[in-house]
Amino acid sequence: MSSIKIADDVYWVGVKDPNLRIFDIIMPTKYGTTYNAYLVKGEKIALIDTVKKGFTDEYFANIEEITPLDTIDYLIVNHTEPDHSGSMVELLKRSPNIQVVCASTAKIFVQNILNSGNNLTGLKDNAFFELGGKKLTIKLTPYMHWPDTMMEYLVEDGILFSGDGFAAHYSGDSLFSDELPNDIDLDREALYYFDTIMRPFTGHIRKNLPKLDELDIKMVAPSHGPLFRKNATAYINKYKEWSVDKAEGKNQVAIFYATSYGNTQKIAERVADNLNKAGFLTPVHDVTACDKMKARELIEESKAIIIGTPTFNGDAVKPVWEFVNLFSTVDTRGKKAATFGSYGWSGEGTKLVSDRLTGMKIKVLPEPFRAKLVPSDKDMAEVDRFSGEIVNFINEG
Numbered sequence: 479m480s481s482i483k484i485a486d487d488v489y490w491v492g493v494k495d496p497n498l499r500i501f502d503i504i505m506p507t508k509y510g511t512t513y514n515a516y517l518v519k520g521e522k523i524a525l526i527d528t529v530k531k532g533f534t535d536e537y538f539a540n541i542e543e544i545t546p547l548d549t550i551d552y553l554i555v556n557h558t559e560p561d562h563s564g565s566m567v568e569l570l571k572r573s574p575n576i577q578v579v580c581a582s583t584a585k586i587f588v589q590n591i592l593n594s595g596n597n598l599t600g601l602k603d604n605a606f607f608e609l610g611g612k613k614l615t616i617k618l619t620p621y622m623h624w625p626d627t628m629m630e631y632l633v634e635d636g637i638l639f640s641g642d643g644f645a646a647h648y649s650g651d652s653l654f655s656d657e658l659p660n661d662i663d664l665d666r667e668a669l670y671y672f673d674t675i676m677r678p679f680t681g682h683i684r685k686n687l688p689k690l691d692e693l694d695i696k697m698v699a700p701s702h703g704p705l706f707r708k709n710a711t712a713y714i715n716k717y718k719e720w721s722v723d724k725a726e727g728k729n730q731v732a733i734f735y736a737t738s739y740g741n742t743q744k745i746a747e748r749v750a751d752n753l754n755k756a757g758f759l760t761p762v763h764d765v766t767a768c769d770k771m772k773a774r775e776l777i778e779e780s781k782a783i784i785i786g787t788p789t790f791n792g793d794a795v796k797p798v799w800e801f802v803n804l805f806s807t808v809d810t811r812g813k814k815a816a817t818f819g820s821y822g823w824s825g826e827g828t829k830l831v832s833d834r835l836t837g838m839k840i841k842v843l844p845e846p847f848r849a850k851l852v853p854s855d856k857d858m859a860e861v862d863r864f865s866g867e868i869v870n871f872i873n874e875g
């Protein structure tokens with residue numbers, strides 16, 4: 479596909495990658511994806527984003543259908559992830575006078591890509607960017623999904639260039655969402671994209687979305703997949719739904735454990751009982767039997783997550799590590815954690831899990847609780863004391 483006019487003097491100049499089957503190492507993409515880039519012509523000419531390295535020639539050819547590369551005045555960088563910045567070095571080699579414009583937080587990343595700080599302008603939130611006959615309002619949207627992320631709103635045409643926000647991985651014949659084949663479930667694809675890319679940042683999304691409320695948006699032009707011109711704000715509203723704070727108003731502490739012989743389970747159930755008596759909802763789950771989607775919901779809904787692991791061969795057990803890996807797939811800011819477990823002779827598992835959670839910037843109760851093999855009455859009294867520590871730890875803010 480070559481360039482496509484999307485409004486007067488506004489063009490899609492992106493590229494398609496229909497054969498991509500894994501995005502960013504972890505995300506299967508059965509419909510491939512697109513790397514959307516846009517060109518806006520006022521008295522000055524701005525390009526919005528570049529494309530992934532490997533597609534540079536096609537991208538340049540699309541731009542040159544509209545204007546020669548050396549007539550471009552600005553490159554606007556919505557964030558610096560390489561699927562959108564991969565052609566930046568070559569673009570600036572071909573047209574060295576282009577001024578690169580980005581969020582002020584993105585300047586260091588751009589410098590790290592270009593290995594130069596020349597012709598680089600950082601913008602603040604709500605900055606106006608005037609092209610002469612076309613004006614862009616900048617909306618900084620940090621952590622949607624990179625720290626340097628921004629969007630811009632083209633005032634004359636009501637187009638929101640939303641970067642990775644409101645995107646979906648889809649590459650087909652159509653450019654707009656209202657032209658998709660009937661068998662494409664865009665809601666599902668957009669939710670899958672949100673779930674994989676945006677869900678760890680729901681707290682930031684809640685802060686960023688109100689910035690868009692004041693804009694009269696007629697079209698949303700994201701950096702992947704279809705553009706939205708009918709019911710343009712539908713996915714902005716869906717993002718509001720999907721990023722709701724699930725822990726708000728819910729006094730919940732979730733307890734997850736793995737157990738071979740029932741000893742770590744015995745501690746888990748006592749902790750749950752104690753916390754329940756202290757006023758918390760306390761769902762208890764064996765990690766080997768808990769669906770990953772359910773586990774992620776429970777992490778999001780809970781103020782704290784208490785994890786029990788036995789120790790095998792000097793380590794926590796694999797299902798517990800798989801559970802801990804889920805923490806980086808959701809928003810865990812402000813969550814607390816504690817660990818416990820039964821062990822035979824060495825008992826490193828609890829501490830290793832605590833250390834990993836601490837490394838993920840989760841506040842962890844410093845001392846795990848451990849019991850040797852079958853917890854005795856004395857051990858269970860210690861579990862009661864440990865439970866009290868958890869309550870104090872949660873309540874201390």
Ligand code: FEO
Pocket residue numbers: 557559560561562623624642701702
């Ligand atoms: Fe599509 Fe965050 O790159």
